Amino acid sequence: MSKALQAININKHFRKPVDFHVLKDISLDIDQGEFVSIMGKSGCGKSTLLYILSTMDTDYEGELYLNDKLITGQTSDQLARIRNEKIGFVFQFHYLLAEFTVLENVMLPAKKLGRKSKEEIEHDAMTKLKLLGIDEQALKLSSRISGGQKQRVAIARSLINDPVIIMGDEPTGNLDSKNADNVFDIFKDLTRDNGLSLLVVTHDQDFADRTDRIITMGDGKILS
Amino acid sequence: MKLSVILSISRTHLLSRKKQTIIAALGVTFGIGAYIIMMSFMTGLNGLLDGLVLNRTPHIHLYDEIKLSEDQPLDLDETYTDHFKIVHSVKPTTSQRKIHNASALLAYLNEQSYVRGATAIVKAQAFYMAGTSRLTGSILGVDVMKEAELYNLNDYIVEGEVKDLATNDNGILIGIGVAKILSLQVGDIVQVSTALGDVFPLKIVGFYQSGLADIDKIQSYVNIKTAQRLMGQPIDYITDINVKLYDMELAPEISKDLKAKYDLTIVDIQTANAQFETGSYIRNLISYAVSITLLIVAGFGIYNILNMLIYEKMNDIAILKATGFSGKDVQRIFISQAIIIGFIGGVLGLIVGYFASLLISHQPFETAALPTVTKMPVNFSPSFYIIGIVFAMISTFFAGYFPSKKAQRIDPVEIIRGQ
Numbered sequence: 243m244s245k246a247l248q249a250i251n252i253n254k255h256f257r258k259p260v261d262f263h264v265l266k267d268i269s270l271d272i273d274q275g276e277f278v279s280i281m282g283k284s285g286c287g288k289s290t291l292l293y294i295l296s297t298m299d300t301d302y303e304g305e306l307y308l309n310d311k312l313i314t315g316q317t318s319d320q321l322a323r324i325r326n327e328k329i330g331f332v333f334q335f336h337y338l339l340a341e342f343t344v345l346e347n348v349m350l351p352a353k354k355l356g357r358k359s360k361e362e363i364e365h366d367a368m369t370k371l372k373l374l375g376i377d378e379q380a381l382k383l384s385s386r387i388s389g390g391q392k393q394r395v396a397i398a399r400s401l402i403n404d405p406v407i408i409m410g411d412e413p414t415g416n417l418d419s420k421n422a423d424n425v426f427d428i429f430k431d432l433t434r435d436n437g438l439s440l441l442v443v444t445h446d447q448d449f450a451d452r453t454d455r456i457i458t459m460g461d462g463k464i465l466s
Numbered sequence: 467m468k469l470s471v472i473l474s475i476s477r478t479h480l481l482s483r484k485k486q487t488i489i490a491a492l493g494v495t496f497g498i499g500a501y502i503i504m505m506s507f508m509t510g511l512n513g514l515l516d517g518l519v520l521n522r523t524p525h526i527h528l529y530d531e532i533k534l535s536e537d538q539p540l541d542l543d544e545t546y547t548d549h550f551k552i553v554h555s556v557k558p559t560t561s562q563r564k565i566h567n568a569s570a571l572l573a574y575l576n577e578q579s580y581v582r583g584a585t586a587i588v589k590a591q592a593f594y595m596a597g598t599s600r601l602t603g604s605i606l607g608v609d610v611m612k613e614a615e616l617y618n619l620n621d622y623i624v625e626g627e628v629k630d631l632a633t634n635d636n637g638i639l640i641g642i643g644v645a646k647i648l649s650l651q652v653g654d655i656v657q658v659s660t661a662l663g664d665v666f667p668l669k670i671v672g673f674y675q676s677g678l679a680d681i682d683k684i685q686s687y688v689n690i691k692t693a694q695r696l697m698g699q700p701i702d703y704i705t706d707i708n709v710k711l712y713d714m715e716l717a718p719e720i721s722k723d724l725k726a727k728y729d730l731t732i733v734d735i736q737t738a739n740a741q742f743e744t745g746s747y748i749r750n751l752i753s754y755a756v757s758i759t760l761l762i763v764a765g766f767g768i769y770n771i772l773n774m775l776i777y778e779k780m781n782d783i784a785i786l787k788a789t790g791f792s793g794k795d796v797q798r799i800f801i802s803q804a805i806i807i808g809f810i811g812g813v814l815g816l817i818v819g820y821f822a823s824l825l826i827s828h829q830p831f832e833t834a835a836l837p838t839v840t841k842m843p844v845n846f847s848p849s850f851y852i853i854g855i856v857f858a859m860i861s862t863f864f865a866g867y868f869p870s871k872k873a874q875r876i877d878p879v880e881i882i883r884g885q
Contacts, residue, residue: 293879298788319792326790333882337785341482351789353471399789411882 245310246407246439247272252294252304254287264290265302266462272407275437277429279450282459288443289411291459295441296329296409297321309406326354330400334412337396338384344371344395345380352402363402370398374428390421397428408432410442414449426452472795475786476802479775487807490771494811494862495818497764498854501757502819505850507826508753510843512746518677519739522617524585524708525717527738528724530565531731532558565730568704580711580720583616585609587706588693594640594686595657595665596648603644604684605658607693616710619687621839625652626672635692638668642675643683660696668692677833761861764811768865772804776873783873784881793874800873804866805859812858816851 254265264287272278282288293299295306297313300321306314308328313321325331338347348367352358358366371377374394379387384395393413400408408429414422426449432438433454442453450456458465480487538553540546565571568586575584588607593600610632613619620628624642631637638656650656652670659665668688676682688696694703711717717734725732736743776783783796827844 289883293883296788298877298882299879319794322787322790322792322795324790325788331788333788337781337788337882339782339785341478346478350471350475350786353468353474354790354795356468356471403790 244274245271245307246274246276247295247441248307248310249295250305250307252291252302252306254290254294254299254302264462265294268304268462268464270457270464272439272441274406274439275433277433277440277454278442278457279453279455280441280443280457280459281445281447281450282465286459287462288459292409292411292441292443296331297325326351327403328406330403330405330408332393332396332400332408332410332413334415338392338399340383340385342384343381344376344384344387347384347395348399348402351399355403367398367402370401371395373401374398390417390424393417393421393425394428397425401432405438407439407441410440410444412444412446413442414444414446422446422449472798472802475799476806479779479799480803480806483775486771486775490768490807491811491814493764493767494761494808494858495814497757497761498812498815498858499818499822500760501854501857502816502850503822503826504753504757506819506823506844506846507842508749509847509850510827510845512749513845514839514843516746517618520714520735522619522622522676523735523739524617525711525714525735526709526721526724527706527733528565528571528709528728528730529706530563532563533731534558563705564699565704565707568707569702571728572704572707575707575709580713580716582710582712583612584707584709585612585616586690586704587708588690588697588699588703589705590693590696591661592696593659594644594648595659596650599648600659601644601647602684603641603658603686605638605686605688605693605696607688607690607696609690610687613687617708622674622676624673624675626670630671631687631689634669634671635689636667636669637671637688638692639672639674639687640670641682641685642673643679643681644686645670645673647683658696660698662698664696664698666696758857761857765861765865768804768807768862769869772800772866772869773872775803776800776869779873780876780881783876784878787876787878788882796876797870797874800870801863801866804862804870808858808862808865809855811862812855815858816854819854820846820851 248271250269252265252268253263256262256264268291280288280291290299294302297306300318304314305312308324313324316324338344339350342350345364345367348370349363352363352366353360368377368380371380374397376387376391376394376398379391379395384392387395397413414425417425429440429442430452433440440453442449444450456466534556535558538551538556540551540553572584572586575581586609590605590607592603592605594603610619610628614628623639626639631639638658640650640656644650648656650670652672654670655667656670657665658668674682674685674687676685691701694701697703711720714735718736721732721734724730786796786799787793823844823846826842829842830840831842833839
């Protein structure tokens with residue numbers, strides 16, 4: 243099975259206020275269709291790793307491959323394009339554009355990609371929203387829906403360009419257990435049905451236990 | 467990246483905070499509106515004031531001044547070349563004060579490509595007589611139609627018409643001051659006595675008001691033939707030649723050339739009216755300085771509002787970047803907002819400026835200097851509107867450029883981590 247994401251010897255330093263070696267020789271790979279969670283104590287560097295893997299943080303040493311293509315060292319415009327096309331994000335805080343409707347939020351990355359017509363994008367967005375069971379909220383402003391709904395909108399948005407991998411930074415972090423279960427089920431379905439890879443940073447042991455593989459981090463290293 | 471996506475994001479940003487958008491746009495509107503009003507009114511007024519002098523002043527004035535001869539007969543006698551000579555009480559000759567061979571000179575000037583028109587003038591000293599009163603006067607014999615064409619004589623006629631004078635060899639366009647003193651009406655006959663003692667009855671065809679009371683008490687216009695007749699001179703008797711050029715700026719150079727060729731006193735307009743140039747230059751400078759200040763203030767307003775907007779929109783910027791919008795896209799989103807504000811504000815400013823100018827141009831404005839002007843002078847030159855909108859766009863572009871540069875550099879990781 244081909245690798246969705248591969249990291250080789252990732253090292254990262256925080257240079258301010260003093261030099262601090264956050265990530266030490268991290269190597270990992272994620273297969274296509276695999277659901278992986280990263281666990282570890284606060285401050286062990288798991289979020290930092292996620293930002294590097296997501297291409298948003300470029301200040302690191304080591305090599306990063308997405309779909310077997312080297313992406314380390316690309317320009318920020320190229321990386322933006324890669325994020326747009328191949329990586330979906332779900333954050334702990336829902337991070338929707340408050341002044342836009344739910345539908346517009348979901349459509350935006352596809353509009354940026356500009357590969358489909360507006361009608362097709364709208365149709366796709368509605369399909370994704372339906373998949374997550376929030377299609378009735380499509381025309382509401384995204385600031386007017388509940389937390390659990392926002393989280394699902396963020397997932398729908400991360401899916402809109404049919405990415406290779408979805409990354410989540412505590413995507414269930416501030417959801418109640420019912421909603422957290424809901425999100426987990428959605429993720430599980432996506433990996434099983436769509437062959438999507440998922441990489442999720444979490445503190446929630448129950449959530450992690452149900453994933454395909456748990457990567458445990460401590461003190462900037464992968465422990466297991 | 468399609469522009470329409472960027473514009474739709476900008477539009478949502480602008481529409482979701484209407485109040486701020488309107489205030490920012492109004493800043494530009496007031497700046498541009500004030501610029502249009504100031505420039506229209508100031509240049510209108512400038513034009514009027516300059517016109518008072520410049521329109522009726524020839525660009526080059528040629529005449530034969532009464533002056534002492536440089537060469538005394540004694541100097542020409544070779545016998546006394548080595549002698550030290552003193553000649554007491556030198557007086558000018560009694561020869562006619564006229565331009566010799568004037569018609570040839572006039573024809574030559576009119577042929578030149580830079581000359582809009584050269585006109586012959588006969589200046590005559592005279593007395594106006596009505597009953598037993600005698601008033602000193604100065605009568606100008608002119609080619610009336612050309613005078614109207616080149617020097618806007620029409621604008622200074624308060625009663626009667628230029629045509630009436632042009633068609634009447636015994637007509638006189640009399641200064642309104644003279645008319646008042648002698649209580650004359652249009653259609654009356656005024657007796658004019660020349661320096662030689664002859665008396666001519668002339669019919670008043672109209673009143674002339676220059677705005678300078680001293681001139682209006684003395685000066686009158688007649689046809690050039692009439693003036694020659696008053697002076698008892700033939701038709702080649704011409705005392706002055708006035709030249710109007712296409713380009714006023716060339717006057718000093720051309721007058722220098724003419725001085726080299728002709729033994730005449732030649733004065734160019736720059737020398738004669740130096741202070742007017744300076745006056746209008748300073749007035750223009752002040753209006754530009756004030757308008758540009760207004761626009762810069764408006765620009766700072768936009769700069770502030772966009773800066774605030776970007777701080778408020780940190781999260782949005784992080785999301786956009788995380789979902790694949792590049793720094794340039796984000797920059798374009800904010801610059802386009804500034805430009806939209808600039809454009810809407812600018813166009814509104816042009817409209818406000820136009821209507822305010824229109825309003826000003828309908829205000830009554832009575833001045834003795836220009837009897838035909840009754841409303842405020844306003845210059846509706848399209849160039850102000852073009853400069854205004856261009857300046858609005860440029861200043862808002864820069865007002866948006868610096869904040870948007872900041873937005874471009876925002877690191878999404880920092881924002882997301884910070885939560």
